[in-house]
Amino acid sequence: MDAFYASAEQAAKPSLRGKPVVVGGLGMRGVVATASYEARRLGVHSAMPMAQARRLAPNAAYLVPRFALYRTVSDQVMELLGRLSPLVEPLSLDEAFVDLEAGGVADDSASARLVGEQLRTVIKGVTGLSGSVGLAGSKMLAKIASEEAKPDGLLLIEPGTERELLAPMPVRTLAGVGPATGDHLRRAGMTVVSHLAEAGEAELVRLLGKAHGVALHRMARGYDDRPVVAERDAKSVSVEDTFDVDLHDRVRVRTEVERLADRCVRRLRNAERSGRTVVLKVRRYDFSTLTRSETLRGPTDDPTVVREAAARLLEAVDTTGGVRLLGVGVTGLADFTQEDLFAQAADAEHAAEESAVADATPEERDGASEGAAGAEARGSEGQPAARRWQAGHDVQHDVHGHGWVQGSGVGRVTVRFEEPWTPPGRVRTFLVGDPALRPADPLPLVRDPVDYSSWPASLPKSLSGPVPAEEDESSP
DNA sequence: TCTGGGGTCCTGATCCGG
């Protein structure tokens, strides 16, 4: 999908169409998740600090991400892809590989192109958003093709043309070549893909190490035989928070770690998994990041066990100077938990007492666990009232109907009243406590989606004419 | 006004048991 989050927001909010839109964290330390193409023209791009984006595009609309909406759209798109092949490998909410051959819908360039064009039409009809399609004989090339096709396009790489196509491209085009590797290669005089192919495998291995060197050399020659893998089990679950202001108070740090551990376990349990290794992540005031991990005797999904392991790991970390970010994760996932959880909890407690015998007073321990219990009681959505009206979120007003929060502050909230299918709407301001104003669920982006329920069975044999919309016969 | 959040994979050091 093209500039996915920003496009979804523009589709939801008619007044933002054609205007620069930036979606990301709005806190003091936020970064850009997605910028609309209008904002990109002003120099705003993903991962840029929000403050810098605001300097470049002071008049852009700044919105927090609404993952529930994006997930809904993503599910719609993935469902359409699933009709083309049993082999669909999602990379993220807005990107996936599809093995068309395995689905029997395409066996040559012409049929693949036909399916690709139809897919774009159907995605647009169902979601209201544009997507780009890359078609090629391997995942690597399909991905490069889709990047080249953006926005709102399709590109097919003909078999046999791969190497010459790749040759002049910057090394950064290849997956796995980021800033560090790119620099490394540049210092060795390699800036485009053909340089890598010419350098030879041994030289790349010498420069980058075994796995990376071998993989890169293969890719540079256009060779990539990784299969499309439909189902991939998660290998870890983690949560992390960056704080608006560095944390200095050791007790507060510990409370936050326990809160994060609880959130992490909640996720773990939602996924019906357990994990054996607990990881604590600490980013300090100077952005230096360290991780500490501890492997338990068996997998667990017990919040007490994870919380205490994380707290033990924290004991070994020097946080003087301040903490910018804390994270808690679990790896070594399994589908079961150790039978004897009670014994494990007791073990963990025992170990904690041994390792922390000198510095943790009973008062501290009690205080910390009480804090964690309080956080638990507030729940994951337990934000202070001031945060209730988040920029971009939907609201419903008793008189004015459906709208979205344009901004809030000093006791007031500004709302624009419009829906995805209305013309740009009026703006009104209310007191934050106005009882007529309530948070609302996102509206669908398309009011009357075209009925593509029989696609791709209704695949026409040529590209001329629209995809027919037929009666739904097959849906369950 | 510097730098999110949730992941994956790889490498090198260290430890430990056979």
Next chain:
DNA sequence: TCTGCCGGATCAGGACCC
């Protein structure tokens, strides 16, 4: 019993991706 070697597990950090 001592020593050396080897391999697996664990741990920490770095790079990368969306």
